[in-house]
Structure formats: structure tokens, C-alpha cells
Amino acid sequence: MKFSPLLDALIESLRILPGVGPKSAQRMAFMLLEHSNGAKKLAKNILAAVDGIQSCSQCRNYTQQPVCDICQSEIRKYAGQLCVVASPLDVLSIEQTGHYQGRYFVLKGLLSPIDGIGPDELGLDLLAKQLQQSSVRELILATSPSVEGEATAYYVSEMAKAASIEVTRLAQGLPSSGELSAIDSRTLGHAFSGRKQL
Amino acid sequence: MKFSPLLDALIESLRILPGVGPKSAQRMAFMLLEHSNGAKKLAKNILAAVDGIQSCSQCRNYTQQPVCDICQSEIRKYAGQLCVVASPLDVLSIEQTGHYQGRYFVLKGLLSPIDGIGPDELGLDLLAKQLQQSSVRELILATSPSVEGEATAYYVSEMAKAASIEVTRLAQGLPSSGELSAIDSRTLGHAFSGRKQL
Numbered sequence: 414m415k416f417s418p419l420l421d422a423l424i425e426s427l428r429i430l431p432g433v434g435p436k437s438a439q440r441m442a443f444m445l446l447e448h449s450n451g452a453k454k455l456a457k458n459i460l461a462a463v464d465g466i467q468s469c470s471q472c473r474n475y476t477q478q479p480v481c482d483i484c485q486s487e488i489r490k491y492a493g494q495l496c497v498v499a500s501p502l503d504v505l506s507i508e509q510t511g512h513y514q515g516r517y518f519v520l521k522g523l524l525s526p527i528d529g530i531g532p533d534e535l536g537l538d539l540l541a542k543q544l545q546q547s548s549v550r551e552l553i554l555a556t557s558p559s560v561e562g563e564a565t566a567y568y569v570s571e572m573a574k575a576a577s578i579e580v581t582r583l584a585q586g587l588p589s590s591g592e593l594s595a596i597d598s599r600t601l602g603h604a605f606s607g608r609k610q611l
Numbered sequence: 612m613k614f615s616p617l618l619d620a621l622i623e624s625l626r627i628l629p630g631v632g633p634k635s636a637q638r639m640a641f642m643l644l645e646h647s648n649g650a651k652k653l654a655k656n657i658l659a660a661v662d663g664i665q666s667c668s669q670c671r672n673y674t675q676q677p678v679c680d681i682c683q684s685e686i687r688k689y690a691g692q693l694c695v696v697a698s699p700l701d702v703l704s705i706e707q708t709g710h711y712q713g714r715y716f717v718l719k720g721l722l723s724p725i726d727g728i729g730p731d732e733l734g735l736d737l738l739a740k741q742l743q744q745s746s747v748r749e750l751i752l753a754t755s756p757s758v759e760g761e762a763t764a765y766y767v768s769e770m771a772k773a774a775s776i777e778v779t780r781l782a783q784g785l786p787s788s789g790e791l792s793a794i795d796s797r798t799l800g801h802a803f804s805g806r807k808q809l
Contacts, residue, residue: 417675423660429649430628430639441628442660443699446673447719449661451627456657462621462640463647463654475644477615501641521645 420446471543473519473536474501489516493550495543497569499523499562503555515553518543523561524568535565537572544576554582558603618644669741671717671734672699687714691748693741695767697721697760701753713751716741721759722766733763735770742774752780756801 416424420442427438445452468474469481476482483489483504494515498504504517520535532538543549552573556562570580585603587596596604614622618640625636643650666672667679674680681687681702692713696702702715718733730736741747750771754760768778783801785794794802 417664417673419656419660419663419675420673423656426649426653426656429642429646429653431642432635432638437630439700439703440630443673444627444629445657446660446664448627451624452657452661455624455627456654456661458617458621458624459643459650459654459657462617462644463650465617466615466644475615475618475641477617502637505637 468521469519472517473521473539474504474517483516486516489514490548492516493548494553495547495549495551496553496555497540497566498555499557499565507555513553515551520556520565523556523559524565525561532568537569540569541572541576544573544578549578551579551581554580558585666719667717670715671719671737672702672715681714684714687712688746690714691746692751693745693747693749694751694753695738695764696753697755697763705753711751713749718754718763721754721757722763723759730766735767738767739770739774742771742776747776749777749779752778756783 423445424435424438424442427433427441428435433441445455465477466475467477467479469476469484470479471484472481474481474483478485492515494513495518496507496513496515497518497520498507499520499522501519501521504519507513507517518536518540520537522530522535524530524532524535544552552569554566554569556566566582570582573580584607585600586607587593587600587604593601621643622633622636622640625631625639626633631639643653663675664673665675665677667674667682668677669682670679672679672681676683690713692711693716694705694711694713695716695718696705697718697720699717699719702717705711705715716734716738718735720728720733722728722730722733742750750767752764752767754764764780768780771778782805783798784805785791785798785802791799
């Protein structure tokens with residue numbers, strides 16, 4: 414059975430959303446048709462966001478201003494710390510911990526030559542300029558401990574060392590919930606090698 | 612941490628989609644910002660679908676014409692069968708079986724007085740008119756075997772009986788995959804009571 418062309422087009426374009434397969438896209442499309450006011454509002458908000466939100470000229474995070482609130486903050490600048498993360502969602506996660514008061518640099522991706530993602534795509538030229546010009550004393554690497562995350566962290570750490578800036582990496586070890594027996598062996602290995610004296 | 616107002620509005624309006632919680636909505640919003648062309652296309656297709664797709668005046672299924680293809684088909688009309696389903700997705704599932712060549716009536720919901728869904732919301736007045744006027748010989752109830760599905764099936768079956776039309780209900784029994792030991796007892800009970808002579 415074929416849907417009408419407009420419905421087919423809607424289902425197809427919903428597939429852009431992360432984690433949405435053909436079946437979910439169908440359900441979403443019918444849901445949108447049933448709730449036409451909410452659907453119109455969603456469409457309006459997508460267009461407004463795409464038009465009105467840009468990348469911060471300093472940290473590349475999404476913002477409605479040329480420079481985002483965090484980069485504008487004098488307190489954050491004074492901290493002298495720059496935390497390098499892969500995505501804007503990581504900024505949110507770190508802010509929610511309340512443990513960090515410095516600035517960020519958002520790569521919006523990780524080095525992955527096989528996918529055509531190199532230093533230019535991650536804005537590393539912009540990062541290099543900031544490392545030379547600004548008052549950064551510590552660069553904190555907060556990319557995930559995946560292969561791409563480690564490769565990117567290594568690349569960025571070399572840039573920071575060339576600019577004589579201290580480089581740190583987030584600790585790896587036991588997560589604060591879960592049974593020891595349920596932890597994977599790589600994580601447990603990191604927890605052993607990184608053990609601290611009490 | 613607060614997002615910018617446009618991003619907040621986008622995240623909020625994505626929550627209308629089925630199965631999308633706060634975290635998924637955030638991920639979707641950032642994904643849309645990253646892929647602005649796909650995002651604009653999605654917005655355009657939502658608006659086009661909401662404006663251009665309407666309910667078929669006969670069966671209430673979604674269509675771009677006043678009367679949908681299935682209702683226009685003479686072959687389907689000739690079959691003299693009308694299958695009552697809860698949602699347009701059910702039409703799709705039944706069409707995919709290839710076992711049915713009659714027409715449909717799409718309730719777009721099930722009777723649920725607690726949610727304010729009565730006969731009027733399901734277009735049962737339209738169904739009643741069709742049962743009196745048209746050449747329907749068999750009405751097939753294909754609502755799900757839930758409490759609401761059974762209540763709706765009962766209500767519709769009374770309407771059909773009042774119009775002296777034969778009423779059937781989809782068989783309940785074992786699904787064609789899965790171990791017998793994994794089947795719930797209600798389904799197994801239906802399979803026993805509905806057993807057939809070989």
C-alpha cells in the first residue's frame with residue numbers, strides 16, 4: 414500500500430532524526446497529522462531555530478548571539494581553563510555537575526579520517542588561535558574514551574603542548590553506581606592503574 | 612545550564628512526537644541544528660502535509676483527495692466488506708497481509724469515556740449512515756483485543772446488527788512465531804476456546 418505523496422515525503426524527512434527508523438517515522442507522521450496545531454508549531458520552531466541559532470565565534474557552541482554567555486563571562490575567563498568536548502550536549506552534562514567554572518571548546522565531532530572528519534571540520538584552527546592568544550593555563554580533555562575520542566584527545570594535547578599549556582584528561586575508573594562484577598574489564602583496568610593513596 | 616530561548620522552544624515542541632522524552636528531544640534538536648538543510652526540509656514537509664492531507668469523507672483515512680483511493684475503487688466496493696480499525700497504521704498492516712480486498716472505516720481512536728472519547732469523536736455517526744445506505748454485507752471488527760478495543764467492537768457490532776449486517780471479529784489465538792511456553796495465558800485460553808477441527 415502506498416501513502417499519498419505528501420505523507421511519504423513527511424515520513425522520509427522524519428528519518429533525519431536520531432534513532433528514528435521507518436516504523437517510528439510512520440507513527441510520528443500520523444501523530445503529527447492528528448495534532449496539526451502542535452505540528453505547525455514544531456515546523457515553525459524548527460525554522461526559527463535553524464535561522465536564529467548560530468555557532469559561538471569563540472567556542473563553537475550553539476547560541477543566539479555572536480558570542481555565547483559562557484564565553485562572555487569574565488569569571489569564566491579568569492578561571493584560565495578550557496575544556497574540550499565533542500558535542501554541545503557534553504557542555505550541558507558538565508555544567509550540570511557544578512564542578513567546572515571555566516570555558517569550553519566544542520568540536521562538534523571527533524577526528525575520523527574514514528568519515529572525512531579532519532582537523533578543519535572540528536575547528537581546530539580556531540582552537541589553535543585561542544591557545545596562542547588567550548589566557549588559557551589548563552586545557553582539559555573531555556572527549557569520550559573511544560578510539561576516535563582518544564585520537565582526538567592526543568591530537569589536541571599535542572597542540573596544547575606546542576603552546577606550552579598544561580593538559581589534563583578526565584579520570585577514568587569506576588562509575589559511581591553499579592556492581593563491581595558488572596563493570597567491563599577495560600574500565601576495571603583503568604580503575605586499578607589510576608588508583609589513589611588514601 | 613539554560614539553552615537559548617529558540618533552542619528551548621524547539622526542544623519543547625519536539626516532545627509532541629510519540630516516544631520522545633526530554634533527553635531524546637535535546638539530541639534531536641542538536642541534530643537538527645547540525646543538519647540545517649534536512650531540518651528545513653522537515654519543517655516544509657510538516658507544513659505541506661498538515662495543509663494538504665485531509666480525512667477521507669467516507670472512511671476517515673488520511674488522503675490528499677476528498678475521497679481516498681481505496682474508497683474510490685469499484686472492486687473494493689463490490690466486495691461488500693467493511694473493516695473497522697482504530698488507526699490508519701492498522702489499514703497499512705492489513706493491506707500488507709494481502710488477505711483483504713474490501714473497504715475500511717478508520718475510527719482514529721477507541722471508545723474511552725475517561726479520556727472524553729465517545730462515539731462522536733470516532734465518527735460513528737458517519738459509520739451508521741454508511742451501514743444504512745451502502746452495500747455492506749459484512750462488517751469486520753479489527754480493533755485490538757484490549758479493554759477499549761473490545762468495548763468499541765461491542766458498540767460497533769450493535770450498530771451493525773441494528774442495520775441487519777453480518778458482523779465478524781478477527782480470530783484470536785497463537786501468533787505464528789514464538790514458543791508455546793512464552794505465550795501469555797489469556798492468548799493461550801483464546802487459542803483453546805477457538806480451536807478448529809482438522
